[in-house]
Structures are given as C-alpha cells and as structure tokens.
Amino acid sequence: MTPHYVVRHVDRADPETVAALRAAGVATVHEAAGRTGLLGPAVRARQTGAVVAGSAITVSCHPGDNLMVHAAVEVCRPGDVLVVGTTSRSTDGMVGDLLATSLMARGVVGLVIDAGVRDLASLRELGFPVWSRAVHAQGTAKAVPGSVNVPVVVDGQVVRPGDVVVADDDGVLALPVAMASDVAAAAAKRLAVEEGKRAALAAGTLGLDLYDLRPLLADLGVVHVDRLPDGVG
Ligand SMILES: O=C([O-])CC(=O)C(=O)O
Numbered sequence: 102m103t104p105h106y107v108v109r110h111v112d113r114a115d116p117e118t119v120a121a122l123r124a125a126g127v128a129t130v131h132e133a134a135g136r137t138g139l140l141g142p143a144v145r146a147r148q149t150g151a152v153v154a155g156s157a158i159t160v161s162c163h164p165g166d167n168l169m170v171h172a173a174v175e176v177c178r179p180g181d182v183l184v185v186g187t188t189s190r191s192t193d194g195m196v197g198d199l200l201a202t203s204l205m206a207r208g209v210v211g212l213v214i215d216a217g218v219r220d221l222a223s224l225r226e227l228g229f230p231v232w233s234r235a236v237h238a239q240g241t242a243k244a245v246p247g248s249v250n251v252p253v254v255v256d257g258q259v260v261r262p263g264d265v266v267v268a269d270d271d272g273v274l275a276l277p278v279a280m281a282s283d284v285a286a287a288a289a290k291r292l293a294v295e296e297g298k299r300a301a302l303a304a305g306t307l308g309l310d311l312y313d314l315r316p317l318l319a320d321l322g323v324v325h326v327d328r329l330p331d332g333v334g
C-alpha cells in the first residue's frame with residue numbers, strides 16, 4: 102500500500118511577518134513577490150471583506166472523501182490556514198459548518214480548498230472565511246487515506262506546509278517561508294509608494310503624467326487628433 106503520512110511539525114513564518122503580509126493584501130504581496138505565488142481564479146472567496154494570512158497546514162484528500170481533513174484538524178495551531186487539495190478534480194462539499202466549528206476551536210483563521218464547501222449561510226454566520234472552487238451540498242465519505250502536511254496543488258499552484266497563505270477578496274496566494282520576510286518588507290515599501298500615488302490621483306493628476314506615459318505613447322505611434330481622419334476606422 103502507498104504510504105500516507107500525517108506530518109506533525111511545520112516550520113512557520115514569524116507572526117510579525119504574517120501580520121505584515123496580511124496588512125498588504127493579496128495583490129500587493131503578489132507584486133512584491135515578483136508576481137509569483139497566486140492560486141488560479143477558480144478558488145475564490147465565498148464571503149466579502151475577509152482578509153486572512155497564516156501558515157499553511159496542507160491536506161491531500163481523495164476526491165469525495167474528507168477523512169484527512171479530520172486528521173488535519175489535530176495538527177492545526179492558532180493562526181494557521183487549512184489548505185486542502187484533492188488527487189483529482191472534485192467539487193464535492195467536503196467542508197461545512199461542523200468542520201469549520203472544529204477548525205475555529207483550534208484557532209484556524211481560514212480554509213482554502215480546491216473542492217467544494219457546503220452550509221455556506223452558516224459558514225458566513227460563523228464568520229469562518231473560506232476560499233473554494235465550488236459550493237455544493239454533495240456529501241463526502243470518510244474511507245480513503247491521504248496525507249497531511251505534504252505539498253499539494255491548489256488551482257495550479259503548489260502549496261507547501263508552512264507556506265504563508267494570504268487570502269482576500271482578490272484571491273489566494275502562497276509564499277515560501279524563506280521568502281516571507283523579504284516580501285513583507287517589499288510590500289510595505291509598495292504600500293508607502295502607492296499612498297503617494299493615491300493622493301496625486303485623488304487630486305486629479307493623470308496617470309499619463311504621474312507615470313510619464315506621454316513620451317511612451319508618442320514612441321509607440323499613438324497620435325492625438327480631434328476627429329478621426331477621413332477614411333480611417
Ligand atoms: O460533515 C461533513 O462531511 C461536511 C459538513 O457538512 C460539515 O462539516 O458540516
């Protein structure tokens with residue numbers, strides 16, 4: 102039989118770094134990380150306005166089977182994000198309000214799952230944020246083994262145990278621990294620069310001038326005219 106593992110120990114990023122990445126949000130962290138780390142857009146927020154960051158506890162499940170999600174709950178610590186992948190594509194409702202209640206009792210701050218969730222109204226009422234491929238009431242079994250804290254693929258992105266996961270309304274990103282503090286510093290710089298840009302744009306400065314795009318447009322052959330010349334268009 103193929104061995105399956107529940108790995109108890111995970112190397113986590115320090116809480117200050119995790120907090121800084123949370124404050125920056127997914128889009129800024131993605132840019133600061135050199136446009137890496139994003140999960141695909143199919144795994145999306147199932148609530149509005151939630152922002153979480155935490156260390157990934159990863160789960161590899163057989164499709165239609167949430168046995169290993171139950172096994173994973175035990176190794177979660179406060180501040181973790183549970184990240185669930187399946188070994189082939191699934192939209193079954195693997196996690197609902199009961200598992201969410203259990204995860205909240207362990208201090209887990211959110212769930213990212215490349216499958217379905219159910220009991221959505223209750224999940225929202227609980228205030229337990231989820232990012233999922235689907236919402237579907239389809240029930241699942243507890244019969245097939247898998248592993249906890251091994252690398253998983255979630256909508257095209259590898260997520261390793263301990264990766265810092267950042268999730269908000271824009272999507273989900275996973276960052277290796279080794280990159281996390283450098284990216285947090287770069288993200289803080291980006292936020293400061295964006296603050297200045299936001300003030301200038303709010304005051305009416307055009308992006309064309311703020312980013313000095315007029316010479317570029319000219320170089321690219323873009324011509325300003327009052328009306329299209331006859332015979333064009
Ligand atoms: O129990 C399950 O299999 C999934 C579910 O609905 C819950 O966690 O509430």
Ligand SMILES: [Mg+2]
Pocket residue numbers: 197198199219220
């Ligand atoms: Mg349920």
